[in-house]
Amino acid sequence: KQEVTQIPAALSVPEGENLVLNCSFTDSAIYNLQWFRQDPGKGLTSLLLIQSSQREQTSGRLNASLDKSSGRSTLYIAASQPGDSATYLCAVSRGGSQGNLIFGKGTKLSVKP
């Protein structure tokens, strides 16, 4: 049974700092991995999607890496800003006809001005 773990559960950093959020999964047979952000009371916004054959994806100040064999992904945020404050969720998909995502509990990030 696939399980997704995100560490730390919460993180507080000063503005401008670079930071890394971690995601681990128990079954390496994934199809893809998505990182989302969720603002309080809002839905999920997709940040990056990494296919299982890829090693990393970049979007602006965000960089996500994937090491399928070790069951790990990281989300790197460069030069953090107060607007980055949100909960970040990692989710993996098994693919095929089973496209459903399996989520971690998330990391709550607070960027202090």
Added chain:
Amino acid sequence: EAGVTQFPSHSVIEKGQTVTLRCDPISGHDNLYWYRRVMGKEIKFLLHFVKESKQDESGMPNNRFLAERTGGTYSTLKVQPAELEDSGVYFCASSPLRLSGRLGTQYFGPGTRLLVL
């Protein structure tokens, strides 16, 4: 392009009542998913439609939950009768069906916050 929309945004009902949640996916998206987050837990999958057909309903908790997708467009999720443990946030997501068979990004709606008293 409009995103995934869900209605209502909030619902407060009493135990034993019926509630119907609605999801309108992004136009043209054949894949539609329902997820739920119960307080303090991670978001969990409920079911997956491809067009009007149920592809995977392995996450549905019990037979009090009934999902439909009329004509492969919008979807409804009915809870009847509602129990206290059904409280949570219900999310809908959609994604396009690719000819290659590859799965793409799932786009989520804002969720429906359900409270059963």
